[in-house]
Each structure stands twice: as C-alpha cells, then as structure tokens.
Amino acid sequence: MATESSETSSSPSNTKFYTRAEVAKHNDNKKTWIIIHNNVYDLTNFLNEHPGGEEVLLEQAGQDGSESFEDVGHSTDARQMMGPMKIGEIVQEERTVDKPEKSSKDWSGEDGESRKKKKCILM
Numbered sequence: 514m515a516t517e518s519s520e521t522s523s524s525p526s527n528t529k530f531y532t533r534a535e536v537a538k539h540n541d542n543k544k545t546w547i548i549i550h551n552n553v554y555d556l557t558n559f560l561n562e563h564p565g566g567e568e569v570l571l572e573q574a575g576q577d578g579s580e581s582f583e584d585v586g587h588s589t590d591a592r593q594m595m596g597p598m599k600i601g602e603i604v605q606e607e608r609t610v611d612k613p614e615k616s617s618k619d620w621s622g623e624d625g626e627s628r629k630k631k632k633c634i635l636m
C-alpha cells in the first residue's frame with residue numbers, strides 16, 4: 514500500500530509571481546505596490562512610516578521604482594526593512610536585467626579594469 518504524503522510542506526518556495534500590468538493596478542494609497550529590482554513590494558502600510566515621505570512612494574506606485582530607489586542611495590537598514598514587505602516577484606518574461614554593480618564602490622571611478630604597469634629601472 515502506498516502511503517500518500519503529497520503535502521505541500523516540501524515545496525521549496527511559495528513565491529508569487531506578478532505581471533507588471535497586475536502591479537500597475539495597485540497604484541494609490543489604498544494599495545501601494547512598487548517594483549524594485551524585479552521584486553514586488555506592498556508598501557501600503559509603510560507609506561506613513563517611510564522616512565522619505567509618502568509622496569515619493571505614491572509617485573512610483575504601481576510602477577518600477579528601482580531607479581528612484583537607487584538614486585536615493587538607501588542605507589543597508591532600508592534594504593533590510595524591505596524584506597517583510599515583499600509580496601512576490603515579476604514573472605520571468607517581464608524581468609529587467611539589473612546591472613550587477615552596486616553603489617558601494619562608486620568612489621573608485623574606475624571600471625574595474627586595472628592596468629598593470631611594469632616599472633623598469635635603468636641605471
């Protein structure tokens with residue numbers, strides 16, 4: 514006799530996937546969803562807690578706020594706060610390809626291509 518144990522407990526992730534059109538419907542202060550780096554966040558309850566104010570969030574409501582979010586240069590703290598507000602991700606075919614570069618090393622100014630110079634000392 515086979516024991517049936519097809520419970521969902523073994524499913525590795527229960528990530529919900531949304532299309533951009535789906536996210537776009539939640540664009541006011543009653544439902545404020547924003548896409549940041551292909552993740553979908555429900556910021557409805559965060560609007561009046563956001564240190565940057567609710568206005569900026571409402572401007573991006575229903576849209577992709579990745580650029581604005583990065584422009585501000587949000588702290589690590591801010592990035593950690595986002596975690597629990599994530600409600601899902603953008604469907605594969607509508608994902609944007611983010612540049613892997615993080616703003617953490619911006620000061621270097623170089624493109625990561627370091628040229629090695631050999632010095633030759635002539636006597």
Ligand code: HEM
Nearest residue numbers: 554564565569570573578581582585587588590591594595
């Ligand atoms: C889940 C999403 C977000 C979280 C958790 C978040 C959190 C925060 C936090 C903690 C700060 C205080 C400064 C810091 O620690 O970096 C901040 C400031 C700010 N945020 Fe956000 N933020 C989010 C999304 C956004 C988005 C989408 C925008 C732009 C449309 C934005 C615009 C700003 C602005 C303009 C400030 C003020 C910066 C300043 O006063 O210098 N934030 N945010």
